[in-house]
Amino acid sequence: MLMNNPINKKCRNNLIQYAVDFMPKNLDDQRILQERAEHVSKEKVKKMVAENLVTYVRFKLGDHEYYGIPYHVTKEVMHKGTLTRIPSVPDFIAGVINRRGMILTIIDLKKFFHLPVSDQTKNEYIITVICNAMTVGILVDNIVGSDAYDPTLIDTPLSSAGTIKADYVLGLHNGITTIINVKTVLSELALQLGGK
Incomplete structure (x- = not known):
């Protein structure tokens, strides 16, 4: 007006x-x-x-827990879309998608971390990460935004109710965002799925 x-x-x-x-x-x-x-x-x-800052994509798993994945290992963030389920795989494998002619395995991070799973998830996203010559999609509940941390000032990793292995975590940013060690998580995935 x-x-x-x-x-x-x-x-x-x-x-x-x-x-x-x-x-x-x-x-x-x-x-x-x-x-x-x-x-x-x-x-x-x-x-x-x-300033030695590491930028990361910040997201939620569940209703109250915030996590981050550094951008230097992030290739893409996209809406979940339709996943094709695969039989006889661990329950943390949510399925696969065809992304630009490439079959991309999608990992349900809540199940991988043994966190409570809610049926009321509405806006799921996939964060595509590349590390150790592996490319996978990580299923998350909601993208919150971006932030940056100084690796020398990050808090000591805390285990989330005793469920997440300390090796999977780089540290805690601002006391609320758990920064994921993508290299260790993908190495563990490769071991569990029979890789190198």
């Missing part, structure tokens, strides 16, 4: 014109602007690296 007001339209148009006036007009100026934008972007990345 406010945008239909003639005064607001005029102000908006003036702001747009003001911004357009400052945009580069020739190719050299456009190139310089692009180089500056790339430089600023690289500086932000350098700052995060200098």
Whole structure:
């Protein structure tokens, strides 16, 4: 409603014109602007690296437990979709999907960690991870967002009600998010499934 007001339209148009006036007009100026934008972007990345921060995708398993998987092992996050069940496999194998011509095994992390399983899950997601030359999908209940931690300041791993092996956890971020050791989890999966 406010945008239909003639005064607001005029102000908006003036702001747009003001911004357009400052945009580069020739190719050299456009190139310089692009180089500056790339430089600023690289500086932000350098700052995060200098601060030794590890970014991660934050998600929920169950109603109250928060977990994280570092982005450097994360390939993709997607909605669950339809899984094809496989007979005679451990119960933590939720099934497989065909993702861009590749058969992707989906691991139900709650079952793998022996956490309580709820039938009321609505918005399940799959986080595709790559580590130790293995690519798997990890089934989670809900994606919360992203965060970053300093590995030197992360809290000592706590076992979730005695069910999650300490080796599966890198530590606890801000006292509430359990950071998963994907390398160890995938190594254990390979062993349990008869791999290397």
